[in-house]
Amino acid sequence: MHWEVTAFGTKNQEVFLGRDFGTSKNYSEATAQKIDHEVQRIVHTAYEGAKSLLKKHFEILEKISATLLEKETLDREHLKRS
Numbered sequence: 001m002h003w004e005v006t007a008f009g010t011k012n013q014e015v016f017l018g019r020d021f022g023t024s025k026n027y028s029e030a031t032a033q034k035i036d037h038e039v040q041r042i043v044h045t046a047y048e049g050a051k052s053l054l055k056k057h058f059e060i061l062e063k064i065s066a067t068l069l070e071k072e073t074l075d076r077e078h079l080k081r082s
Contacts, residue, residue: 025032054061067074 064074064079067078
């Protein structure tokens with residue numbers, strides 16, 4: 001999976017210490033809220049997907065963790081046999 005990070009809007013940055021205080025946005029509060037909601041939706045969807053995947057494969061993960069506690073390392077062949 002490839003994630004592309006982009007920024008919305010532009011910033012007018014002051015040089016030196018005051019740069020964070022001198023920024024302005026060139027988009028509306030409504031647009032900012034839409035962005036926030038979409039980011040929240042993406043994070044929630046990813047979280048639920050990860051949680052579902054872990055639940056689906058819980059038994060296998062338990063076996064792997066028990067084996068790792070016992071042997072400390074696993075190779076590909078051992079995982080294929082399990």
